[in-house]
Amino acid sequence: MKKYRIQKNPFVVPTNDGKLIEEHFGLASILSELSIAHMVAPPNWSEPFQTPEFDEYTYIIKGKKQFNIDGEIIVLETGESIKIEKGARIRYSNPFNSPCEYLSICLPAFSMDKVNREE
Template identity: 40%
Template structure:
């Protein structure tokens, strides 16, 4: 039977980033896939990670910088970046003035123990 998700689940994280999971381990108990809407405040960053999942990031507004072994990519509104499992990446909002709004789709679903974040 189809699941009708009428509202996301907010997931608290440090640094002021908003995460609203629509599908995934937290909201629907779905381990194969997660879909989350996120808003990263100006100047936000997180530790580098080597996740055990593929992640598609679709930027709605602002800029998402993705640092990787070969340098970095700046992903703007209407653009998408695919980071494959096993790639070491670091996500950040390079703007000191503007938020970055984006959607993230992970397969398998995001889980903290699969993120492979640096300490």
């Protein structure tokens, strides 16, 4: 048995906000204790506040992304990364005029049951 897995067909998460989410490893694709997703947030995109029960690492491939973390506004640009610890109240957005392409890694793996999105 091989001790590796190659992902050639990531699971494309259905969205209704124009955001592209391609999960390479996680609970919806190749089962893993962490999740790795390639994402593209369109211009002027945002999602509700949430308080995840997992750590999330984000690496910006291209563009800019805004984070509201416990009331503090942080903007990351191409080549920058961040780790946000579980339990932080956060809102992700791209209030800019260009798409933002990034990688997201969650540990443990992303789950809608553990993201705790506000209505």
